[in-house]
Amino acid sequence: MATMLEVAKRAHVSIATVSRVLNGQTNVAPEMAARVTEAVRALAYEPNLIAQNLRRNESRTLVILTPNITNPYYANIISGIAQGAQENGYSSFLFNTEGKRALEEQILERLKKHQADGAIMLAAELGADWIYDYAKEYPVVQCSEFDPRFSIPHVCVDNEQATKDVMAYLLSLGHTRIGTISIENRFHSTAARLHAYKTSLVQAGIPVEEDYIRYATQGYTFKMGLKSARSLLAQEKRPTALFCVSDMLALGAIAGAKEMGFRVPNDVTVIGFDDVEYTTMFHPYVTTVVQPCYQIGHTAVELVCGLIQRQQVPQEVILPHNLVIRESSAPFDGYLANFASHVTGC
Amino acid sequence: MATMLEVAKRAHVSIATVSRVLNGQTNVAPEMAARVTEAVRALAYEPNLIAQNLRRNESRTLVILTPNITNPYYANIISGIAQGAQENGYSSFLFNTEGKRALEEQILERLKKHQADGAIMLAAELGADWIYDYAKEYPVVQCSEFDPRFSIPHVCVDNEQATKDVMAYLLSLGHTRIGTISIENRFHSTAARLHAYKTSLVQAGIPVEEDYIRYATQGYTFKMGLKSARSLLAQEKRPTALFCVSDMLALGAIAGAKEMGFRVPNDVTVIGFDDVEYTTMFHPYVTTVVQPCYQIGHTAVELVCGLIQRQQVPQEVILPHNLVIRESSAPFDGYLANFASHVTGC
């Protein structure tokens, strides 16, 4: 690959002039500029970005840390990030960390090593104090998850309010035996949703029953939803509505309910969270909370670009959520609910 | 961030010595080496990789082009790549191209610009001649898909043979009315599978019926499988077995068959391809061709590393596939098949 020097020689100018032409500076005689562009074309010159980055002391690169790229929830966030990065003249590099700290640190080390100008972290856990060590010194932004103890800029929805909306909706449908499928992890969203679930009940004068709460032990998976629903719905005074903290859990819960002979939504209402594509793949389509994923990603890029340019950026950006009502939710039907718990097949 | 010069000053040595220590060279006096390591530690020195790369004229970086990171089929390939890259001291950068040529070219341009040492392309289409322009000059390897007209090194399974295995299995089960859900795209695998489907029939003395072939028009999706199955099974002389070129299509086909009142596998046998996680999520678990995805990814890295080091590498690596028989396939039952086509509900 040709270098700037070769271009300069061919155009009979100095490399400084070549550089000026390439960077669109005005103080170059048109005739010279023409010679340079011609030489660039003839030699198919492409600037060596490594050299450019060294000199400019920037990499124009963002690293994106995702626990699991296969998760469709992240897919839209990522495409928002990719688009935003491009608009701001950055490349975004995607890493699949599987939530492993060692890997995550390895990637953030790139900030130190000048391989990246900023980082966007999806799904950082509560108590991951070490992240703050990087965020203090380098541009780091968090998406969806964050730890309120640290002032790392982040973009998310109001999980507490979203859950309250779900609960208000369920209560308005007449449900009083409302269960939840939560999850065993250290995400802020999980804690916020569980907290709002409980306070909503209390505020409605309904006691919180631990029997109505299950925790997925192995991630937001279909199987976990299935298993949790089986156990929740096997109780004599089974819940008539299930709030699941993710759509995959909801899908599993619906399958579990069906398997036990319950109809969804007639016998059991199931509500999800996130609005991934699968919610409208199988009937009943899932009633769920939609998060503006693309926007979340896009906004995160804007924050991190702000940080890179040492501008003042908001510590927290909360984007609007939306409860979309589809086929998996229906008003409480006392008659059915009392009998359905004894049914075992159709 | 401290530079080498600062480390050198603090250790009272030259930067050459610092470099030697950092690169583990032996001809350094232990006492000096100790001073250097101490200074490195004290200043929390991290080498500037940009400078390093410039000097070494390499980036130790691989770019991975994926059409769709959400597709679980790619997930395992990607993790094989990530692992292989790490083992070889490379970073792998993942890009979601959505099959857009402009984006793909933009990413391959990084090879020219010294931003990446090699590229691994997943799912390149037939007739994408322009790729060859890059592959001629830079290390490029293809995974799963490739164009036999060009000699770009690639890793894949033998799609032709795998399909023949499926067909032999179906024929051995007694099926003679075998349909296929293929797809409208320009992948070599698609052509190979369709070709093998047809030749297997012909070799068995069964004429190829266009009525038994459907083409998914909008990708390997559940909905496409559903739609194709509906149309295939609505025929009076409906096929009793369906070979689908992807698991998602098979899942959709199973749903479609069920919806029409057919039992899978009793009334209709459905076979998929790839063996993604979803095949064992819902019953019946899908009989499918498993591809050694992780291995494919891993091998692709080895090839590309070979190319980078200007070694001779094989033009084609074919990895073994495996037909795994699960719950969605069963022997042909003449009695059921003749009546089931008139059934509309259970």
Add this chain to the structure above:
DNA sequence: GCTGCATCAGTAATCGTTTTCAACAATATA
């Protein structure tokens, strides 16, 4: 004609490494 001021092009320093080469000291050999 001389000064002052643009305008434009080139020289050289710079970014932070690696690596060649020469210098030097210490040791072995004759």
Add this chain to the structure above:
DNA sequence: TATATTGTTGAAAACGATTACTGATGCAGC
């Protein structure tokens, strides 16, 4: 004692760009 050999070390030249600075040229104003 003189020389060859070996082992360490540092000075300086790369890598390929950007950019501050310098210098040359041309033109206007006096």
